[in-house]
Amino acid sequence: MVPVQKHGIVEAARLSVAPMMDWTDSLCRRVHRLLSRRALLYTEMVTAPALVFGDRAKLLDFDAVEHPLALQLGGSDPGQLAEAARIGADWGYDEINLNVGCPSDRVQSGCFGAVLMTRPELVAECVAAMIAASPVEVTVKCRIGVDDQIPEEVLPAFIARMREAGVRRLAIHARKAWLQGLSPRENREIPPLDYALVQRMKQAFPGLHLSINGGIASLDTVREQLRVMDGVMVGRAAYHQPWDMLGQADLLWDETPPFADPLDAAAALRELVEAHLAAGGRLHQVTRHMLGLFHGRPGARGWRRQLSEGASRARTPAEALAVYDAALAEVAAPAA
Incomplete structure (x- = not known):
């Protein structure tokens, strides 16, 4: 055994x-x-x-x-x-x-x-x-x-x-x-x-x-x-x-998960994004693994769009973080 x-x-x-x-x-x-x-x-x-x-x-x-x-x-x-x-x-x-x-x-x-x-x-x-x-x-x-x-x-x-x-x-x-x-x-x-x-x-x-x-x-x-x-x-x-x-x-x-919902997880993932950018990485290299984080939830399409389209336009770490924050805003916004 x-x-x-x-x-x-x-x-x-x-x-x-x-x-x-x-x-x-x-x-x-x-x-x-x-x-x-x-x-x-x-x-x-x-x-x-x-x-x-x-x-x-x-x-x-x-x-x-x-x-x-x-x-x-x-x-x-x-x-x-x-x-x-x-x-x-x-x-x-x-x-x-x-x-x-x-x-x-x-x-x-x-x-x-x-x-x-x-x-x-x-x-x-x-x-x-x-x-x-x-x-x-x-x-x-x-x-x-x-x-x-x-x-x-x-x-x-x-x-x-x-x-x-x-x-x-x-x-x-x-x-x-x-x-x-x-x-x-x-x-x-x-x-x-x-x-x-x-x-x-x-x-x-x-x-x-x-x-x-x-x-x-x-x-x-x-x-x-x-x-x-x-x-x-x-x-x-x-x-x-x-x-x-x-x-x-x-x-x-039988252990408590790290986060209660995907929005909390996405906020925590911002630190990973920031560290990757600071090390000289590109935004899409990390965010491509997060596109489905809000699958089936309000704001999921906006989250994916911001990260997919914005990642190609971002030229500096600051611009890249702004893209990530815009994607967060898509899923943080209250449902209409």
Whole structure:
């Protein structure tokens, strides 16, 4: 049985925000961390060769406030992945995750991501090497299968092989990936979700910590899934509707959320905006992660418009802060 520490990484995995390319950068994670003190956050995927041979600081640097934080790696060479895992652990990440779920063409050509669902023995070799090299936990994010595989056969065999290799925690995207015929975006939407299969995996592997991922778009659905699963990983909904998914998420740990409403959160986020501008950053680099903060609420359209249009016009930090304040005024104004 996996030990659960009240304030440890395993407990944080009760709710996590999925690694999402071009989205979950450090600024995004700082926005999400302000909304939830407890949720586990993930980096964008970093390939093992890029980390071993490239600019590590550029790829790995993060702010201490982002903890608990996991680094997701992509690759299929056990030696490179072991070295990358060691580097990530030394850099201060709380978890190292192997991507066995991304269906993009670039990932397939590099023999990593979802295509590795067809090579469980290689994945097992990779994670065993990573576990041997890393002082922090190594986990796996996978699909239920790819292409013509039969998920009911492939998924339990894959999980069993990961368990034999030493993995104790997995996040399972409850869709197949069609590597031939569907784009990465279509692979996030078209293959049907099979929550029941993933839930059966929890029954079949009670000693593993299993999180379910895919299409989960409300905190109520998170609670429903947690009746069966150990954890829930949310993706696009957390990005496009950050308040709805994360603003009250700390209640899952019986803790008081940081803010009572999104307006309070937006006022607090102004400090992040100001600090980013003072460091030479551009307004849109941080506010693009906040556009959905007021999703479905009065003033949401004005908030998005001010930040989207104003960010391109702002030339100085003062002008940029004025844009942010104008956006705040849109949602602070009483309803007509």
